[in-house]
Amino acid sequence: MARTATTTDAFNAVAEAGRRQLLDALADGEATVGELVERLGFTQPQVSKHLGVLRAVDLVSVRVDGRRRWYRLNGPALQPVHDWVRSFEHTWNARLDRLDDLLAELQTTEGTP
Template structure:
């Protein structure tokens, strides 16, 4: 089989750097498409397609205002990604602690325990 559809879930949606860039850009305020086009430096149809993907997985919300469409990030849809990585947080904290301990024992060496 080929690669899974990027439209299927937030993990795939945020795998694309441009889409992460868009989500960051839309995190603070709502913006229309032309502003996003300027911000990411792609042409308009490409941006619209990225917005389509983000829309389908619920990562952005749209509101019409006359001819403009105002997009904004729907951060809640990122929670599954955050939660999944969170389950590994304890592991890397342990790991970093071990690294830190090793560094400290280098600075202030203890004799090897018999």
């Protein structure tokens, strides 16, 4: 058996620094492969392949427009990662710990303005 496939989860997809840069770039909005190539200085096949992995775990979506493809960030796919790490937050910041309590409280009153 080998290492867990990069296309298994967001955790594995996001482990690669280059893919994180791609997501950072897409945080500004849709982008085309060519734009990403130029902005990040990666090679075109590199960008395409990394986007392929991100797509496999649903971290990005594509919109076809003629001969170019607009890639878009799909934030919610990062939530599992966020949730997991957040459970350790209290470990390094007591203040955040108290904020978590506040958050939990706000969540339960969701929908009651």
